Amino acid sequence: MTAAVETFELSKDYRVGFWRPRPYRALDNVSFSVEPGEVFGFLGPNGAGKTTTLKLLMQLVFPSSGRATILGRPVGDLAVKQRIGYLPENPYFYDNLTAEELVAYFASLFGIRGAERRKRVARLLDDVGIGAERRMQMRKFSKGMVQRVGLAQALINDPEVIFLDEPMSGLDPLGRRDVRNLILRLREEGRTVFFSSHILSDAESLCSRIAIVAKGRLVAAGRVSDMLAFRVLGWEIVLDDLPVAPSSDQWGGRLRRVTRLDEKRFSIELSEDVRPEETLPLLLARGGRLVSVNPVRESLEDFFVRQVNAAGDVSRFLDDAPRVTVGKSGETVTKKAAAGSGRGAQ
Amino acid sequence: MTLLDRPAGRIALLFGALLLLATAAGLQAMRDARFQTDQPAREVLYVQSPAAVSRLALSYDALASDIYWIRAIQHFGRTRLNKDDASDDYTLLFPLLDLCTSLDPYFNIAYRFGAIFLSEPPPGGPGQPELAIRLLQKGLVARPTKWEYLQDIGFVHYWFRQDYKAAAEWFDRAAKVPNAPWWLKPLAAHTLASGGDRQSSRMLYRALAQSDENEFMKKDAQRRLRQLDALDQVDQLNRIVSTVKEKGAVAPFTWERFIRSHILRRVPTDPDGFPYRLDEQTGSVTVNPASSLNPLPTEPQRASGTPPA
Amino acid sequence: MTTILRIAVQVFKECVRDRVFYNLVLFAVLLIGVSLLLGQMTAGQEVKIIKDLGLAATSVFGLFIAIFIGIGLVSKEVERRSIYSVLAKPVTRTQLVLGKYVGLQLTLAVNVAIMTIALYGVLAFYSWTTPALAKQAWEGPALDPAILKASYLILVELSVVTAIAVVFSTYSSALLSAVFTFGLAVAGQFSADLKNFESIVDSRALVWFLRGIYYVLPNLASFDVKLQVVHQLPVTASYLAWATMYAAVYVGALLIIAVVIFSKRDFK
Numbered sequence: 041m042t043a044a045v046e047t048f049e050l051s052k053d054y055r056v057g058f059w060r061p062r063p064y065r066a067l068d069n070v071s072f073s074v075e076p077g078e079v080f081g082f083l084g085p086n087g088a089g090k091t092t093t094l095k096l097l098m099q100l101v102f103p104s105s106g107r108a109t110i111l112g113r114p115v116g117d118l119a120v121k122q123r124i125g126y127l128p129e130n131p132y133f134y135d136n137l138t139a140e141e142l143v144a145y146f147a148s149l150f151g152i153r154g155a156e157r158r159k160r161v162a163r164l165l166d167d168v169g170i171g172a173e174r175r176m177q178m179r180k181f182s183k184g185m186v187q188r189v190g191l192a193q194a195l196i197n198d199p200e201v202i203f204l205d206e207p208m209s210g211l212d213p214l215g216r217r218d219v220r221n222l223i224l225r226l227r228e229e230g231r232t233v234f235f236s237s238h239i240l241s242d243a244e245s246l247c248s249r250i251a252i253v254a255k256g257r258l259v260a261a262g263r264v265s266d267m268l269a270f271r272v273l274g275w276e277i278v279l280d281d282l283p284v285a286p287s288s289d290q291w292g293g294r295l296r297r298v299t300r301l302d303e304k305r306f307s308i309e310l311s312e313d314v315r316p317e318e319t320l321p322l323l324l325a326r327g328g329r330l331v332s333v334n335p336v337r338e339s340l341e342d343f344f345v346r347q348v349n350a351a352g353d354v355s356r357f358l359d360d361a362p363r364v365t366v367g368k369s370g371e372t373v374t375k376k377a378a379a380g381s382g383r384g385a386q
Numbered sequence: 387m388t389l390l391d392r393p394a395g396r397i398a399l400l401f402g403a404l405l406l407l408a409t410a411a412g413l414q415a416m417r418d419a420r421f422q423t424d425q426p427a428r429e430v431l432y433v434q435s436p437a438a439v440s441r442l443a444l445s446y447d448a449l450a451s452d453i454y455w456i457r458a459i460q461h462f463g464r465t466r467l468n469k470d471d472a473s474d475d476y477t478l479l480f481p482l483l484d485l486c487t488s489l490d491p492y493f494n495i496a497y498r499f500g501a502i503f504l505s506e507p508p509p510g511g512p513g514q515p516e517l518a519i520r521l522l523q524k525g526l527v528a529r530p531t532k533w534e535y536l537q538d539i540g541f542v543h544y545w546f547r548q549d550y551k552a553a554a555e556w557f558d559r560a561a562k563v564p565n566a567p568w569w570l571k572p573l574a575a576h577t578l579a580s581g582g583d584r585q586s587s588r589m590l591y592r593a594l595a596q597s598d599e600n601e602f603m604k605k606d607a608q609r610r611l612r613q614l615d616a617l618d619q620v621d622q623l624n625r626i627v628s629t630v631k632e633k634g635a636v637a638p639f640t641w642e643r644f645i646r647s648h649i650l651r652r653v654p655t656d657p658d659g660f661p662y663r664l665d666e667q668t669g670s671v672t673v674n675p676a677s678s679l680n681p682l683p684t685e686p687q688r689a690s691g692t693p694p695a
Numbered sequence: 696m697t698t699i700l701r702i703a704v705q706v707f708k709e710c711v712r713d714r715v716f717y718n719l720v721l722f723a724v725l726l727i728g729v730s731l732l733l734g735q736m737t738a739g740q741e742v743k744i745i746k747d748l749g750l751a752a753t754s755v756f757g758l759f760i761a762i763f764i765g766i767g768l769v770s771k772e773v774e775r776r777s778i779y780s781v782l783a784k785p786v787t788r789t790q791l792v793l794g795k796y797v798g799l800q801l802t803l804a805v806n807v808a809i810m811t812i813a814l815y816g817v818l819a820f821y822s823w824t825t826p827a828l829a830k831q832a833w834e835g836p837a838l839d840p841a842i843l844k845a846s847y848l849i850l851v852e853l854s855v856v857t858a859i860a861v862v863f864s865t866y867s868s869a870l871l872s873a874v875f876t877f878g879l880a881v882a883g884q885f886s887a888d889l890k891n892f893e894s895i896v897d898s899r900a901l902v903w904f905l906r907g908i909y910y911v912l913p914n915l916a917s918f919d920v921k922l923q924v925v926h927q928l929p930v931t932a933s934y935l936a937w938a939t940m941y942a943a944v945y946v947g948a949l950l951i952i953a954v955v956i957f958s959k960r961d962f963k
Binding site: 492 | 832884
């Protein structure tokens with residue numbers, strides 16, 4: 041099955057500085073692939089190269105080396121553009137047009153005409169929550185409303201693959217929730233969603249697979265569940281009807297923390313490497329009832345910070361930096377860098 | 387709460403502003419009355435070179451030429467109206483017309499008017515017939531077959547330079563242009579033969595008055611014809627006075643005496659309606675100084691010595 | 696092709712929204728105002744002056760629109776990044792540049808057309824109110840169809856200036872583009888001078904250099920037939936054909952340059 045999106049050793053150098061321009065490597069040999077029908081999160085801190093990657097995919101900039109494909113064809117292919125949608129970061133559209141006119145204009149560029157166009161424009165604006173304001177000139181729109189219009193124009197052609205650059209940025213919680221629901225709906229409809237973000241909680245709940253970039257390099261990639269399964273930090277047991285409140289001094293330090301939830305209800309965090317199977321009998325010896333047992337996983341945030349810091353440490357030793365790629369079946373492959381491959385930013 | 391917060395306060399402030407503006411206007415009036423008002427600066431032509439102006443005008447030469455034309459007319463009109471102000475003269479007239487016609491070499495009226503205005507002797511004009519001829523010859527470069535320019539050159543020679551031979555030559559050249567009117571040939575001949583007399587002048591002006599080119603020119607030609615009529619009438623009246631003197635009449639000479647003696651029916655007036663002046667002592671008749679026909683043209687020398695017909 | 700037209704129509708609509716056509720109001724005020732004042736000052740030359748003024752104003756206003764809208768056509772979109780969403784659509788960069796150019800030309804064509812109609816309107820008024828006798832003094836009829844030739848060539852000249860503006864717009868910021876385009880437009884008027892320099896200048900190398908510039912610079916002055924039209928001098932159909940061809944060739948070259956520059960640009 042062809043990947044929805046695939047990049048092969050994609051790199052981008054910019055020249056920075058006026059008098060003696062030096063090369064700045066915004067993206068360094070990034071390779072990943074996105075399966076059709078999945079929601080793929082492209083994560084990283086600001087300046088990591090997320091937007092550069094998206095621009096390379098949209099052919100707004102040209103790669104210094106490497107290549108990329110969308111739906112099996114090289115980027116920029118006109119037939120493919122018919123089947124994709126794109127929402128840029130902090131979008132700006134034509135101020136003196138109304139929302140309706142803007143979406144209709146973009147629809148016309150796809151060749152959608154007449155009654156079909158009117159129908160689609162109306163439906164899409166409804167979907168993104170733009171009501172009567174659709175007849176107002178966009179210069180009067182708030183940031184959130186512009187973002188919604190941006191989503192509408194990204195979806196006007198019923199795309200198979202949707203690219204969203206920081207779709208939640210600048211939205212209030214209501215707006216964020218709407219976007220999340222939209223992405224979920226798109227997934228249900230079988231579309232592929234590729235979105236970049238630095239808000240990890242969204243990625244955690246929406247994405248099936250993610251890639252993390254930092255300083256222009258891919259530092260981690262794979263299934264969210266796989267990556268977070270790496271580290272189980274501990275277990276949390278909730279007990280009720282305990283006759284006596286447990287305390288963390290008991291049982292030889294097996295309990296890291298005890299939190300009282302109610303008069304007889306407690307949440308107990310076990311220390312690292314302590315298994316719940318052996319601790320439960322001890323806790324319930326004097327009576328009580330088991331409510332729940334849950335693993336405490338490293339959050340994506342912790343994972344993220346760890347990876348990014350590692351990348352920062354390591355990028356000083358450029359040629360030894362490991363390259364991480366994501367294979368077709370979702371496994372991550374870490375390879376040592378080939379000697380003599382490009383210098384990164386300092 | 388300051389004044390700005392209250393609507394009434396804002397209105398009051400605006401009213402105050404209005405008062406201040408009125409005061410400014412009043413001060414201006416006072417200044418004009420009290421202090422010496424600015425002398426209007428003498429009109430200056432900053433750029434005199436046609437080539438430079440043509441470059442500055444980019445592709446808008448025609449419009450620039452129109453502007454210079456308007457300036458030329460205003461300069462002429464203003465100077466003419468301020469006859470008593472000796473500091474005003476017609477110095478800019480030729481440069482302005484020169485610029486105008488350099489920018490638009492086909493600007494017909496500039497050539498023809500220019501010729502008339504430039505030739506007119508002071509105080510009516512600068513009295514520069516040579517410049518008038520130069521201007522017309524420039525017009526001929528752009529339009530060699532415009533017989534009107536050739537005729538005009540002849541005319542300038544005739545009337546303002548009293549060079550009848552040259553005038554006849556130019557009339558002849560004008561007559562040779564295809565499509566030239568029939569009367570140029572006889573005009574050339576007549577000029578040569580008896581140039582300088584009123585008859586050929588009349589012919590010339592009648593021809594001009596017939597040309598449909600321009601309302602202004604027509605009126606000017608008609609006025610010249612009336613001037614010639616006035617000269618005729620003055621001569622006639624002078625003959626009457628001489629006859630009366632021969633019969634023994636003495637001063638004072640007044641129109642009433644002539645009327646009482648039934649020699650004249652009423653006070654003679656020139657074609658513009660102004661009564662002729664009769665000198666009480668000498669009895670010589672002249673055109674009224676207040677007449678709109680003034681200044682009368684100076685009588686050109688006669689080619690063959692015969693008295694005016 | 697239809698994509699180009701769609702983009703062109705969009706540009707036209709934007710120009711309308713940007714109130715470009717208000718310049719027509721200024722034009723009308725100018726023409727009518729001046730014709731009211733002219734009466735006393737021109738010794739019977741009103742018709743000539745109105746024609747001169749009308750054509751000159753059509754040219755000047757058109758030039759300003761061509762330059763100031765032209766330079767913003769592409770560079771404004773890039774600066775504001777509204778171009779990101781457009782290029783993600785099935786539109787090639789070439790189609791975008793050409794569409795913008797056609798759209799501005801459409802706007803200019805409408806502008807020139809309306810101005811020409813207004814000019815004819817004022818001339819019709821003069822024709823109607825002037826007695827037949829005075830009319831004989833006019834060099835040419837007030838409602839002279841030859842004026843259309845001048846208007847047409849003004850539009851042709853504007854098409855070249857617009858192309859220059861678009862070329863600069865593809866890689867330069869708005870301000871710089873304005874300066875360069877205006878400079879070229881003015882330089883294009885002086886082509887004749889360049890040719891004449893040859894007789895003044897001594898050095899052969901300089902002569903070749905100047906001659907080279909003369910042929911390379913667009914000779915915008917050759918599109919100016921205002922003088923001829925007003926004075927009833929002939930402007931032949933073959934001249935109009937030559938001018939159209941010259942402009943088409945020049946515009947073609949400029950648009951190709953614009954498309955090539957634009958096609959490889961990174962939008963940072």
